[in-house]
Amino acid sequence: MTPTAKPPIWRNVRFLAWAFQLVALALVVTLIAILANNVRVNSANLGVPVGLDFLKQPASFEIPANEFRSTQSVQSAMVQGALNTLRVAILGIVLATILGVLVGIGRLSGNWLVRNLSRIFVESIRNIPLLGIVVFAYLALVLSALPSVQESWELSGLVIANTRGTSGPWFTGAIVNVLASAALAGLVAWLIRRWRLSRLDQYGEAPNVFWWTAPVFVLVMFWTAFLLGIGVTTPMVDGRRVVGGITLQPEYFALLIALVIYTASHIAEIVRGSIQAVPRGQAEASMAMALSPVQRMRFVILPQATRIALPPLGNQYLNLLKNSSLGFVISYFELTKVTSTTIGNRSPAVPAYLLMMLLYLIASLSISAVVNFFNRRLRIH
Amino acid sequence: MTSMSKLLALLLAIVLAAGACTSSTTDNANTDSAAPADDAGETSDEGEPSDDADTEEEVVQLVQDEGGTLDAVLAAGVVRCGTRDALPGFAVLQNDGTHEGFDNDFCRAIAAAVLGDADAVEFIDLETADRFTALQSGEIDVLVRNTTWTASRDGGEGATFLQPNFYDGQGMMVAADSGIASVSDMDGTVVCVASGTTTEGNVANEFARLGIDGEVLSFESTDLIQEAFIAGRCDGWSSDVSQLSGLRSAFPDGPDSLTILPDVFSKEPLAPAVRDGDTAWAQAVNWAVFATIQAEEFGITSANVDDFLTSENPSILTFLGVEVDGATLDPGLGLPVDANYQVISQVGNYGEIFDTHIAPLGLARGENALWFDGGLLYAPPYR
Known part of the structure; x- marks a missing residue:
């Protein structure tokens, strides 16, 4: 064969590449069509509805601690479940990050005790199935540790803890007003912070951001709260229940604890690896500049480690969100629990689970989007 | 390059095969009722349900084929009965691997009626939330698992409910020293229930009716409810009275530490x-249940059933499938003529089953007595 001869079509790389893509696409489309058709045909034969009409039906179950009545629709139940998932996932992500970073730094500490305690924490927790941790946290850490409602622990009338939950002071009035008040105070504080930083840039004044913003924040919140008619309630034991204040359920606590320590054990390893990936010269240079160990970590090492750690951290955040579905075992009404309960109350399984998966997907992609946003900002151009 | 074209050829083959599968699926859907004999033949070599994809497909075809379950059970020689494994009195998996309980005995009665062998049952343990899916998908032939007959389950779950074998009602259990004497004392309390059941809604409705306020917590497993109850997470434990009696009899601190309140607030x-x-198949299952009730009406038990084979009463002889004046009644239910005899001799009548499994829990016959004793059990005449 001469070098100039055109190769036959089955040896043409461009053709093969295209053909391969087309075949792969056809395969995927065919598979999905088969599955969808199976669901449709089988459901029709069994007389099981596949539409979303079930969302309009009454839920017939209550969601504890959410004042969700059993006469409300399945749709509102699913929404409430999704909100409960976010409630545990968002706080869990924040706390797991804090704990994970501390333990990760601890694993590299020069202190023998801190280093080995961190190591034991990581090696034991991340090698236990999360389900075991969730059930243990619920039965052993929360339910057995707390007293019954008649023998509640009280802290000067502000905090009350028992097996019904842990209650603390909270705002009265519409939650929208509370949020609006907090948002306004936050905005004012942010403007002051900008002003302080600009003074730092222009005149080299010490910014003292915290001491400027914190009192302003409190004052603004106080005055807007007063104007919008927001008050404060404290919890009180009344017979078999706690009234007033805000109550966090034991189920929420247990799930939060389990998710936080489990995810933190994974985050700690990511943090340790990322710190070790920062070139050694950086640490040596900052030591040469006489930075304290805390300053070295805060201003030199961690900013560079964050850039390395962020993508795997994002994975852990997604895992935490998905793992929150284990709350269904201990009766925390997150999305999975609500979905399985509503199916037990005769909602059709296939569309209900599809809807549940779609909601998880939306939440996961939102977290990914946030992580990617920060990832882009930290990128070196 | 050659490996590339081999891969291509393989992919093409897969696509072709997949395409062929789709068209054959629709073919079956359209022509399923035309060849019932074929389907029965296909399922006969299936025997046990397995994870094998081929078997799954056959089960689905079977489901699509109306009236196929009876044929499939006869061909397989075994009734796949959906029960549970840890409900005292109703269905308990013993340490030696046998299943003992009220529901299990009704599975055996069905097998005795259809196949003539009360042991030709495969018990499949199901979680509460999975039971209807297992029925819909054809994993089980019949569900005998403490399942309440409600309109929306009848309509929405692809299930047909038959003659009830137990009339229950929902009750409330509290700690004996709690000071709660009736449900109306339960303002501000927390009630634990099993999830995926009608129980949750019933508690909420009863609280609303009494104008009191309370929370309902639902758990996936009975063990967790018990732990939460012991820890004081909930004041009340609500379920069907029959279940509560069983749970109370097996409570770690002894049955006397718990009280079942007199209120019964639902029909179950x-x-x-x-x-x-x-x-x-529905008729076959129904008449297996009726056989136990009718036997008790006649006073026939597993011990004395053979004496009745020479009875003077033609109704009893007909019922037992004995020739009367040279003729044997075959009502056309698809069951052997001696189906009732097999049920009674191998399993027993309703009263015997109740006395063996339910009476030890401390429950009286109540609604589950025969109609002439003031209960609700009433079998249509066998003629």
């Missing part, structure tokens, strides 16, 4: 269920 007819649109 527990009935076997089969797939929708399967009339022949």
Whole structure:
């Protein structure tokens, strides 16, 4: 064969590449069509509805601690479940990050005790199935540790803890007003912070951001709260229940604890690896500049480690969100629990689970989007 | 390059095969009722349900085939009965691997009626939330698992409910020293229930009716409810009275530490269920249940059934499938003529089953007595 001869079509790389893509696409489309058709045909034969009409039906179950009545629709139940998932996932992500970073730094500490305690924490927790941790946290850490409602622990009338939950002071009035008040105070504080930083840039004044913003924040919140008619309630034991204040359920606590320590054990390893990936010269240079160990970590090492750690951290955040579905075992009404309960109350399984998966997907992609946003900002151009 | 084209050829083959599968699926859907003999033949070599994809497909075809379950059970020689494994009195998996309980005995009665062998049952343990899916998908032939017959389950789950084998009602259990004497004392309390059941809604409705306020917590497993109850997470434990009696009898601190309140606030007819649109199988299951009731009406027990084979009463002889004046009644239910005899001799009548499994829990016959004793059990005449 001469070098100039055109190769036959089955040896043409461009053709093969295209053909391969087309075949792969056809395969995927065919598979999905088969599955969808199976669901449709089988459901029709069994007389099981596949539409979303079930969302309009009454839920017939209550969601504890959410004042969700059993006469409300399945749709509102699913929404409430999704909100409960976010409630545990968002706080869990924040706390797991804090704990994970501390333990990760601890694993590299020069202190023998801190280093080995961190190591034991990581090696034991991340090698236990999360389900075991969730059930243990619920039965052993929360339910057995707390007293019954008649023998509640009280802290000067502000905090009350028992097996019904842990209650603390909270705002009265519409939650929208509370949020609006907090948002306004936050905005004012942010403007002051900008002003302080600009003074730092222009005149080299010490910014003292915290001491400027914190009192302003409190004052603004106080005055807007007063104007919008927001008050404060404290919890009180009344017979078999706690009234007033805000109550966090034991189920929420247990799930939060389990998710936080489990995810933190994974985050700690990511943090340790990322710190070790920062070139050694950086640490040596900052030591040469006489930075304290805390300053070295805060201003030199961690900013560079964050850039390395962020993508795997994002994975852990997604895992935490998905793992929150284990709350269904201990009766925390997150999305999975609500979905399985509503199916037990005769909602059709296939569309209900599809809807549940779609909601998880939306939440996961939102977290990914946030992580990617920060990832882009930290990128070196 | 050659490996590339081999891969291509393989992919093409897969696509072609997949395409062929789609068209054959639709073919079956359109022509399923035309060849019932074929389907029965296909399932006969299936025997046990397995994870094998081929078997799954056959089960689905079977489900699509109206009236196929009876044929499939006869061909397989075994009734796949959906029960549970840890409900004292109703269905308990013993340490030696046998299943003992009220529901299990009704599975055996069905097998005795259809196949003539009370042991030809495969018990499949199901979680509460999975039971209807297992029925719909054809994993089980009949569901005898403390399942309440309600309108929306009848309509929405692809299930047909049959003659109830137990009339239950929902009750409330509290700690004996709690100071709660009736449900109306339970303002501000927390009640634990099993999730995926009608129980949750019933508690909420009863609280609303009494104008009191309370929370309902639902758990996936009975063990967790018990732990939460012991820890004081909930004041009340609500379920069907029959279940509460069983749980109370097995409570770690002894049955006397718990009290079942006198309030019964729901109707819970527990009935076997089969797939929708399967009339022949539904009739077979129904008449197996009726056989136990009718036997008690006649006073026939597993001990004395052979004496009745020479009875003077033609109704009893007909019922037992004995020739009367040279003729044997075959009502056309698809069951052997001696089906009732097999049920009574191998399993027993309703009263015997109740006394063996339910009476030890401390429950009286109540609604589950025969109609002439003031109960609700009433079998249509066998003629």
